[in-house]
Amino acid sequence: MNRLIVIVFIALVSGCSNYQFNSNLDKENFDTYFKPSKVTVYDKKQLLELEYTVLGAVEGSSCQEAAIDIPANEKDARTKARINAADMNANGVVFHSCLNFKQDETCVTNVICYGRALDVAKPAHE
Numbered sequence: 001m002n003r004l005i006v007i008v009f010i011a012l013v014s015g016c017s018n019y020q021f022n023s024n025l026d027k028e029n030f031d032t033y034f035k036p037s038k039v040t041v042y043d044k045k046q047l048l049e050l051e052y053t054v055l056g057a058v059e060g061s062s063c064q065e066a067a068i069d070i071p072a073n074e075k076d077a078r079t080k081a082r083i084n085a086a087d088m089n090a091n092g093v094v095f096h097s098c099l100n101f102k103q104d105e106t107c108v109t110n111v112i113c114y115g116r117a118l119d120v121a122k123p124a125h126e
Contacts, residue, residue, distance in 0.1 A: 035086040036079050042094045042118070051121040058084045058093060058117045063107040072109040074098045081113050090117035 042050070060080030062072040077098060085093045095115040103109065 036082040085117035092118035092120040
């Protein structure tokens with residue numbers, strides 16, 4: 001009886017050795033997924049107390065391509081702008097405005113956010 005249990009256990013373990021793990025996380029987009037978290041959003045008042053360099057202008061857009069899609073929103077547009085800022089090696093961004101555009105041939109609703117990518121100096125005590 002013990003031999004039967006051991007044989008069944010070995011068969012089960014060896015059967016699982018070829019187990020494959022499948023994930024819906026795309027390896028190509030893994031780095032992009034975490035990029036926004038590397039860029040801090042600052043407001044204009046905070047910049048008065050910080051030492052920073054402006055790296056350039058950034059924008060991000062959110063487009064609702066079809067009526068059945070989720071409407072364009074400011075959150076997605078800001079996230080895309082943060083990704084663009086990270087691509088410029090920025091660690092901060094300050095937004096100036098987000099605009100809602102009327103329906104056109106490509107978007108049912110469209111939001112575009114504009115800002116500046118920043119390289120914010122770390123405080124000396126860190």
